[in-house]
Amino acid sequence: MDDKPIRADPARAEILAQVTKRIRTHPDPLLRARAVQIVLAADGVQASGSLADPRGAVIAHNELRRRVYELATSTELADLKQDFHRSGQHPARHVGDLAFYGLFGLSGPAAYLLSAFAFELPPSLNGFSIVAMVMAALTPIAAYWSYYTLHSSGPDARDWPCIVEQAAHAAYTGREDQPPIDGDDDGDLARRRADAARALEDLLAAWGHYKLDTEAWYLTKPLLHDTTGTVATTVAYNTAMADLTAAVEALHEDSPAIDVDRALSVADRAWAAWYDANDHAATVGLDDRSPTERAALQRLNTLVARLTHSSANDPELAALKRGITLCLDRIHTVSVSWADIAALPVLDNHLIRQLPTGTIGDDSTHSDEGATR
Numbered sequence: 500m501d502d503k504p505i506r507a508d509p510a511r512a513e514i515l516a517q518v519t520k521r522i523r524t525h526p527d528p529l530l531r532a533r534a535v536q537i538v539l540a541a542d543g544v545q546a547s548g549s550l551a552d553p554r555g556a557v558i559a560h561n562e563l564r565r566r567v568y569e570l571a572t573s574t575e576l577a578d579l580k581q582d583f584h585r586s587g588q589h590p591a592r593h594v595g596d597l598a599f600y601g602l603f604g605l606s607g608p609a610a611y612l613l614s615a616f617a618f619e620l621p622p623s624l625n626g627f628s629i630v631a632m633v634m635a636a637l638t639p640i641a642a643y644w645s646y647y648t649l650h651s652s653g654p655d656a657r658d659w660p661c662i663v664e665q666a667a668h669a670a671y672t673g674r675e676d677q678p679p680i681d682g683d684d685d686g687d688l689a690r691r692r693a694d695a696a697r698a699l700e701d702l703l704a705a706w707g708h709y710k711l712d713t714e715a716w717y718l719t720k721p722l723l724h725d726t727t728g729t730v731a732t733t734v735a736y737n738t739a740m741a742d743l744t745a746a747v748e749a750l751h752e753d754s755p756a757i758d759v760d761r762a763l764s765v766a767d768r769a770w771a772a773w774y775d776a777n778d779h780a781a782t783v784g785l786d787d788r789s790p791t792e793r794a795a796l797q798r799l800n801t802l803v804a805r806l807t808h809s810s811a812n813d814p815e816l817a818a819l820k821r822g823i824t825l826c827l828d829r830i831h832t833v834s835v836s837w838a839d840i841a842a843l844p845v846l847d848n849h850l851i852r853q854l855p856t857g858t859i860g861d862d863s864t865h866s867d868e869g870a871t872r
Contacts, residue, residue, distance in 0.1 A: 511662070514583045518576060518666035525575055528698065528770040533570040534667035535771035540566045541668070571663040583659055671767065691759045692750050698766035699747045702740065702773060709777075711843060713807070717800040717835070720780035721788070724834040732776040739765070739772035788832065795829040802826065803840055811849035824855070 522534045540563040547559040570576070709715055709723060716724070725733045746762040785793045802823050809816055827835055837855045840846075 511583075511658070514579065515662050515666055515669070517582075518579050518662060519669040521576060521579060522666055522670035527575060528701065528767070529774065530570075530573065530575045531670070531767045532770040532774050533566065533573065534670050535767045536775065537563065537566045537570060537664060537667040538671045539771065541664075567660050567664045567667075570667060571660045576663065580659060583662065671764070688754075688756055688759060689752075691756075691763060692754065695750065695759065695762040695766050696747050698763070698770065699743050702743070702769055705773065710839065713803050713843070714800060716839070717796050717803065719784055720777065721785065721796055721833045722780035722783055723776055725832060726834050727832050730776075730779070732772070732779040736769075736772040736776040739769040743769040792830050792832060795826040796833070796835075799823065799826040799830070799835070803843075806840065806850075807843060807845045809850060810847050811853060813850075816850070816853070820854070 522530060525531065540559070543559040544556070544563050547556040571580070709720070722730050722733055723736075728734055743762075743765050746765045750759065750762055785796060788796065802819055806819050806823070809819065813819075823837075823840070827837070841851050841854050
C-alpha cells in the first residue's frame with residue numbers, strides 16, 4: 500500500500516478513530532476478520548522485504564492491496580467513507596472549481612455560436628461548422644469527465660484506503676497489545692467474555708453447517724478437512740481453532756481484562772483463518788487431488804445424494820452401500836467416513852440403523868462438535 504502518512508487534520512484523526520472503533524465493535528465477525536487479514540498481509544510484506552525474492556515481494560504487496568480494498572469498499576464502512584469524503588470538501592475550493600469547469604464547458608458552444616452567426620464563413624469552410632458543432636456538443640461532457648476524474652482520484656480518495664489500513668492495525672493491535680481500558684466494570688467484562696465464547700460457538704456452527712453440506716464436503720471444498728497437513732490455510736484454521744478453544748476454556752468469572760481481550764483477539768484470528776481456508780478450498784476444489792481420489796469424491800457425492808432420497812426398504816440400498824464403501828476405500832487425503840454420512844439429518848432414521856459405523860480418516864474434535872450443533 501501507499502506508505503504516505505495521513506495529513507494532520509483533526510477531522511481525519513476523528514474519522515480514523517471512528518473507523519477503528521467500528522472495526523473493533525461491529526457484530527459481524529467478517530469485518531474484524533478482514534482487519535486481521537490486513538495485519539497478517541502487512542506482516543507478509545515485511546517478511547518478503549527481508550528476502551531476496553522480488554516476485555514474492557510483489558505478490559505480498561498485491562495481497563495487501565487486495566485485503567485493504569476489500570475492507571475499504573465493505574458496506575459496513577460505507578457511511579464512514581461518505582463522512583470522510585464530506586470532511587475533505589471545502590466549499591470555497593469547489594465553487595472555484597465549478598466556475599472554472601463551467602467556463603471551460605461553455606467555451607465550446609460559444610465558439611460554435613460565434614463562428615455560425617458572428618462571421619459568415621465561405622462555402623469551402625462549411626465543414627468547419629460541422630466540426631465546431633460536434634466539439635461544442637462534446638465539450639461539456641469532457642468538462643464534467645475532467646472534474647469527476649480529478650476529484651474521484653484526488654488526495655481525498657487515495658487517503659481513504661490508507662485510513663482503513665491504519666484503522667485495521669489500530670483495531671487489531673489495540674485489543675491485544677495495549678493495556679485494558681480504564682473503568683472496565685464487571686458487566687462490560689462479562690459481555691466481552693461472552694463475546695469470546697459466542698465466537699467459538701459460531702465458528703463451530705459454521706463448521707457444522709459445512710459438514711452437513713454434502714456437496715461442499717465431498718465436491719467443492721474438501722480441502723477444509725484435508726488430513727495431510729500440506730494445505731497451509733487448513734492447517735492455520737485448525738491451529739487457530741485449537742488456540743481459540745483453549746483461550747475460551749481458560750476464561751472464568753475472575754479472568755482479568757487482558758485475558759479476555761487476548762481471547763477476543765484469538766477469536767478474530769480464528770475467523771480470519773476460517774475465511775481464508777474456506778476461500779482457498781472453494782478456489783481449488785478437487786484440482787489438487789489425485790485422479791483416483793478426485794473420481795472417488797465425485798462419485799461419493801453422487802451416491803450420498805442418492806442415499807438421502809432412499810428408504811430402509813429400497814431395493815438398491817445394498818448396491819449403494821457397496822458403492823459408497825468402495826469410494827471411501829479410495830480416499831486417503833481428506834477425512835470422510837460412514838459416521839459423517841449417518842449424521843446427515845435428511846436420512847431416514849430406519850435407514851441410519853442399516854449403515855456401517857466404521858470410519859475412514861480422522862475427524863477433528865471441533866469438527867464433531869460443530870456437526871452436532
